[in-house]
Structure formats: structure tokens, C-alpha cells
Amino acid sequence: MVYCSACGAQISPQAVACPQCGHPNAVNSAARGATGEIKSRVVAALLAIFLGHFGAHKFYLGQSGTGILYACFFWSGIPGIFGLIEGLIYLSQTDAVFSAKQRVRTF
Numbered sequence: 001m002v003y004c005s006a007c008g009a010q011i012s013p014q015a016v017a018c019p020q021c022g023h024p025n026a027v028n029s030a031a032r033g034a035t036g037e038i039k040s041r042v043v044a045a046l047l048a049i050f051l052g053h054f055g056a057h058k059f060y061l062g063q064s065g066t067g068i069l070y071a072c073f074f075w076s077g078i079p080g081i082f083g084l085i086e087g088l089i090y091l092s093q094t095d096a097v098f099s100a101k102q103r104v105r106t107f
């Protein structure tokens with residue numbers, strides 16, 4: 001069980017919104033991108049490590065702006081280094097932490 005960030009009521013992690021106050025369930029909605037699909041932490045990590053040069057993991061996570069930036073600078077090798085580091089960070093995170101971070105950093 002998780003707690004509603006608005007009213008503190010105990011709610012199911014699978015709940016879309018808090019049944020007490022209607023506040024969106026952060027644990028659940030954080031796991032979903034703009035398209036509503038759940039992003040896989042492992043897929044994102046593998047994309048980051050192997051295709052990070054082109055920002056593949058950023059496109060996968062719905063962060064197209066950052067993805068285009070990575071693709072534009074792939075020749076410098078720097079996005080590849082970022083991708084590798086991000087991939088390792090993704091792998092070291094729990095699914096909940098990963099999802100929460102993606103939600104905050106989506107732009």
C-alpha cells in the first residue's frame with residue numbers, strides 16, 4: 001500500500017487516483033509516460049547504454065527534446081558517455097525511484 005500525497009489516505013499502488021480526495025496517485029501515474037504506457041526501466045537502461053549516442057533512451061522515455069539534443073551531438077561522443085552513466089543509474093534504481101524521476105524530468 002502507498003499513501004496519498006494530498007490527504008495521506010492509504011491507497012493501492014495500482015489505483016489511478018486517491019478514492020478519498022481524488023488526487024492522482026503519484027506512484028501509479030509516475031510509471032506512465034505521455035502515451036499512458038508503462039516504461040520499462042531495463043529497456044531504458046539498455047537503450048541508454050547501447051544507443052545512448054543517439055538519445056534512444058530519451059525518445060523511449062518520451063523526452064524527445066533531450067533525445068534530439070543527444071542525436072545532434074552524437075559525433076562528440078559526450079551523449080554516449082551520458083547515456084552509459086544514465087543506463088547504469090537506471091539499473092541501480094528501483095522501479096519506483098526510476099518512475100518518479102522520469103516523471104519529474106520529462107520535458
Ligand SMILES: [Zn+2]
Nearest residue numbers: 004007018021
Ligand atoms: Zn487523497
